[in-house]
Amino acid sequence: MNSSCEQESIFSFCVCFCNLLQKESAASSSSSSKLVLYSYWQSSCSWRVRFALSLKGLCYEYKTVDLAKGEQFSPEFEKLNPLHYVPVLVDGDVVVSDSYAILLYLEEKYPQRAMLPPDTQQRALNLQVKVVDYGFCISSFYLSTCEFFVKSQVASIISSSIQPLHMLSLLKYIEDKFGLEERHMWAQFNIEKGFLALEKLLKDFVSRYATGEDVYMADVFLAPQIAAVTTRFNIDMSKFPILSRLYESYKALPEFLASSPERQPDAVH
């Protein structure tokens, strides 16, 4: 359910989004009312955070940063994220940029509907794996045999080794230097390489969701990634049966649908 709120000077509009599908306690509702998400409807990184907020049943104010108009480079937004990327979450005095960091922050501050397993050792291992680089991830039997690594390994692969390689500014640079065809080829090559690794990585753990019967951080990263690339980069998903099956599960989740680009206040239809 969306409801209007007062217009602010920096961005074109803002709304307060509250997912009433989740049964929130009065306490969590009031503690979350100060959350503000700087987002762009087509940004898959923003979608991860919207999906997580929705799963956790947290209300937030939605502020648009129109990437197509270059609003990420405005002096106001630069104060929030000098890297000029969405998403950025503001929670009172706390400003967090980077979707992975935001999800970890939300997990700590709003532990309802956990995105990570509760065991502290597993959590620590999940965090450690974030620094593992892509080449090591796919070549190491060690990582691929440990279930507790997989949950954030997926997040790491997507946020470090797939999405950055097809982000708007990079593709624009490639197009300017080498042309449109090279832009498409570059994006497709890197997405398919990443998806192939994910297929191999998940095959022993996948069930209804990426790592079992519950939605975890891996799914929060996977769902928008699959959705975004299938609509934007013309990827033949028949090559990726596990990811295709997972995507069907995601599309049945109200929280995923509620956080989808088309349902955002800045969506252009």
Ligand SMILES: N[C@@H](CCC(=O)N[C@@H](CS)C(=O)NCC(=O)O)C(=O)O
């Ligand atoms: N690692 C960052 C990446 C953020 C990112 O790449 N954001 C993109 C949208 S998905 C962006 O703001 N792009 C603006 C640009 O390329 O100029 C995260 O996970 O949040």
